[in-house]
Amino acid sequence: MDATGAPGSTLTLAPAELPHAVEARERAGAVRWVWSDARTWYPRLLERGVRVARAWDLRLVHALLRDARGVSDDAGLRAHIEWDAAPPEAPSTETLFDLDGGAGGAASGPPEAADAAMAEYRRQIAALDAADNASALRLLATAESAGALIAVEMQTAGLPWSVAAHERMLDDVLGVRRGGGMPERIEKLAADVRSALGDPGASLDSQPRLLRSLHRAGVLVESTSRWELARHEHPVVAPLIAYKKLMRLYSANGWAWLAEWVRDGRFRPVYVPAGVVTGRWASSGGGALQIPRALRTAVRADPGWTLVTADVAQLEPRVLAAMSRDTALAEAASGRDLYAGVVETGAVASRADAKLAMLGAMYGATTGESGRLLPRLRRTFPRAMALVDDAARIGEEGGVVSTWLGRTSPAAGESWRALQGLASDAAASGIDETRARRSARDRGRFTRNFVVQGTAAEWALAWLADLRSRLATIEPVDAEHAAPASGPAFARRPHLAFFLHDEIVVHTPVEHAEVVAEAVRESAASAGRLLFGTFPIDFPLDLRIGETAEKD
């Protein structure tokens, strides 16, 4: 797995020659490509049908090591801020290196960029070798790099999306469009709202004006949000909530979204690995991580293909049990439903309470029902609760916390420190003290959640990476059964098509569906072992095989 090595021979290529050269080395044996970032290099390879097995993503690893506690900076890693910047334009010439003994390859831009990439790689390896938690960080670096490959692969292959099913759903829910106007059900609801308000000219899409209209009609809300409206008894409430719901579907995932984001029967979102501070992925464009569940009916496998959809039940509390070595919580988590297990301990009375309390523990609830249940959880699961409580305390004091594999939270910012300093001054006003206290608590809730959310993201990354290599061993199907819209690198093989924090969708030829399902389960078990060794914690999946990706 290690990617150490020094550059040996180099080979300068025109861009058109790169895919062939990379493919030749992939065929020759185990290679790990070292490159600035997958987004710059990998799409061009995939378009030509060239998939790479392993990579080292200098930008992602730089960001990781830059902030990681336990990494000393003897090699000067942190001074090289150019690795924090956005990727540059694609270069006009490219260089391949041999790493030591042919164990790896490196692709880079013009010679000076290639030298810079190799120097950064050496700094990273040196920093890793000297790190306190070297083996965990090395694991995270390779997992991140694999994730970067997967993100590009999923964008290239796309999620199979039926325009017809999507439009049918829009027609059913929103009604048909007439002329240049809104769909008929939205028009109807808007008319109902205006009539209930007794205000024929009421503006429904401007929050301040709608608020005033509501006040004039005697609905004394402070906001126009659904949850507050729902508390009032007034004829305008039902149609307004319905209007907002439909309008949301229309503007976020209506016909315009379809036209912009679905091509050739594929939704191709841009994934941003580690785009969230905690290490979770973000997305850019298309709202890939916010697709309404009701729209899953539009996710449709190609003819002769099917979808394997799987999500982990209660990933975050399971991860918390394992990282805190809380055997009582792990025991409650064994089997399918962690919350049912918590009820069985007697700590809380119902499944709903168990969920409320557990989420409150991980998010830092202090008041309300959730806050009131926490002491009971603390008695039953002292180790798990101590882990999140410690993380919160450290955050409140201005410190940093780390995930299981060593991703470290950002240091407290200048303004945060200034506010705390101000409040500790003897002459501080009560207002300053209150503000400082509140921002300390805010930060504590952030670090509390960081350790759990971030470690869950690491587990998911390990799951994805392991699954990817298992899928790569499955025999391709005949060309006549291919799914050409997935592109030459994926048309004949099962491949990941979607990922959302704790859920994956694999698009696969029907004949391989069972093998894929087994690979999905095995990779989940494997991810658990990779992170937590022999600690007894289950990661049970809800797994479905079917034409659509709908969930129950």
Add this chain to the structure above:
DNA sequence: TCTAAGTGCGCG
């Protein structure tokens, strides 16, 4: 006419 900030809601 452009940008920044506020609001509300979709996802985990």
Add this chain to the structure above:
DNA sequence: AAAGCGCGCACTTAGA
């Protein structure tokens, strides 16, 4: 206006 985390996007208004 979420008692409690993390996001992205559409739409609006305020301000330069």
